[in-house]
Amino acid sequence: MATITTTGAKNVLGTPLQSCSTKPLTGFFRTGCCDTGPGDVGLHLVCTRVTAEFLAFSKKKGNDLSTPKPEWAFAGLKPGDQWCLCVTRWKEALEAGQASPVVLEATHISSLEFVSLEELQAHAV
Numbered sequence: 001m002a003t004i005t006t007t008g009a010k011n012v013l014g015t016p017l018q019s020c021s022t023k024p025l026t027g028f029f030r031t032g033c034c035d036t037g038p039g040d041v042g043l044h045l046v047c048t049r050v051t052a053e054f055l056a057f058s059k060k061k062g063n064d065l066s067t068p069k070p071e072w073a074f075a076g077l078k079p080g081d082q083w084c085l086c087v088t089r090w091k092e093a094l095e096a097g098q099a100s101p102v103v104l105e106a107t108h109i110s111s112l113e114f115v116s117l118e119e120l121q122a123h124a125v
Contacts, residue, residue: 020047047106054100
């Protein structure tokens with residue numbers, strides 16, 4: 001069962017934002033939610049279920065999400081993990097045909113400032 005954030009944030013469907021993942025723990029604030037606020041310059045808004053293809057694409061673009069980084073308490077992602085991704089990275093992957101699936105209920109409404117609901121729905125889990 002999904003957990004709903006207590007921040008009052010909405011998802012792209014206009015309903016309360018649900019948790020993306022606690023294992024691995026994700027979100028800019030490491031709450032499990034793709035919530036945003038001051039300091040989140042990357043806009044970690046899109047809850048995505050990463051694929052091997054997306055992880056390879058992201059690594060090629062300079063954002064290695066699969067290699068563990070113990071100094072950041074980051075175990076690295078593997079295909080199937082859910083993660084709050086920067087909306088501009090997801091859009092870049094979309095334009096390259098490498099977009100990973102999206103969990104709409106856990107994707108922050110602010111994503112719609114960068115990508116359309118139709119684009120997100122076309123890649124919904």
